Amino acid sequence: MTIVVAHAGHWLVNLGYFAPVIGFLVWLAIVQIRDRRRGGNE
């Protein structure tokens, strides 16, 4: 665990590149759930 924290700067930068993908997936999940609820109500 210590090693992971010590090198956090490295992998956090790497994570920075993929933040848009994560953000998009979250948005897509919200849209899907909203559409399903609307479908269920209709």
Next chain:
Amino acid sequence: MSGVLLIAHGLVVRSDLPIPEWLFGWAAAMVLVISFVALAVLWPDPRLQEEGWRPLPGGLGRVLTSRPVEVLCGAVAVFLLGLVVYSGFEGTQSSTANFAPTFVYVIFWVGLVPASVLFGDLFRAFNPWRAIGRAVAGVAQAAARGPIPAPLAYPERLGRWPAAAGIFAFATMELVISNGSKPENVAIAALVYSALTFVAMALYGVEAWIDRGEAFSVYFNLFSRISPLERRGNRIGLRKPLSGLSALEPLPGTVPLVAVMIGSVTFDGAAEAPLWTNLAPDLANFFESIGISPEHALEASFFVGLLAAVLVIYGFYRLGVAGARTVGGGFSSRRLAGTFAHTLVPIALAYASAHYLTLLLFQGQGLVVLHPIPQPGFLASDPLGNGSDIFGTAGKAINFGVISSNQTWYCQVGFVVAGHVAGLTLAHDRALSIYDRAKLAVRSQYWMLGVMIGFTSLALWLLSQANT
């Protein structure tokens, strides 16, 4: 693993970018989202499904497609193939001082990609195997004094699978085999590939094999479909850029082929990342522990890495397709995957252009120098590396100042963004043509947008790893 490639990949040192590199990824994702919204609003009808081809005015097209020009191009191609084989066997075995590796891995493999995008299917004219096959068929026909037996019908189920296998084999030679850039090995590979191609052309006919099975013909043809220039019969004409891709027949093996194209570049970039350099020794140790020699254990680990990269790309695309299927429309996953396969070609172009930019600009000078005046490079003057000086340029060195590290990075980001916007545009246009409701078409493209953002982020991360 090849020595030639390592030289160029270690050169990108960026020091004074105005924002952190990862923020370029965010900006690129924003550009894609804005493009997506703009397409949904401003592009309501399919526009790329018809190519709108019109012949070029004047007689230039007829001259370029004339028999003498065709024979000349074929002769040049056969000469270059012969020179690769001859210099590979007879020249120095230093990969950087011999014509064969630089010609095959830089000028042919990388340089022909932008040339195909700009000028159309050049490789069809400069394909040595096609030229030899057609010449042999012509001679056989003349000797038989009549028609020769018809070739076998090309099996439909093979589709583009032989091309996918061929490109994967080439990537293995380039990235996995430890002596893949040794001139002698390049010559042997060229001879083996030539023999296989001749057998296949004898079985299925020259044009049938060139169109679907011959790996490099299919590979460069895919990129040439981005070009506004296309040859039809003995005319050369203009069409809408990208529209050639919309006309791509979704044959079996097309998605795996494009996955190999993107996956091999992905692995080449990832091989420089700490993620891989930390993992590879453990993998190699595992292969050693099951009795494989140390050299082959490292090759086996690289092979696993290459295969994994291709499978990740393939899997990510199929995930996007599976998502698009959930919006309805009644399409099967297989049909959707084939229908949108052409949208991956601009992404393959973006990956190749961005990743191999410095390789082409620096190592390419071994054969062609463009600045300040175009002239042959040192390998053209001394192809065997034995001290000859045919054009008086054997003493020239590579000028690493033709592009700065920051300019390289901006070009790479530009290529990546442009390629993915092109892919998004193609996907949007195709969706409009296959879904009967525009709302379904746009919703299906949420998933393709996800695929494009994913590939963009991956591409920029890979490029950033070049100097980690």
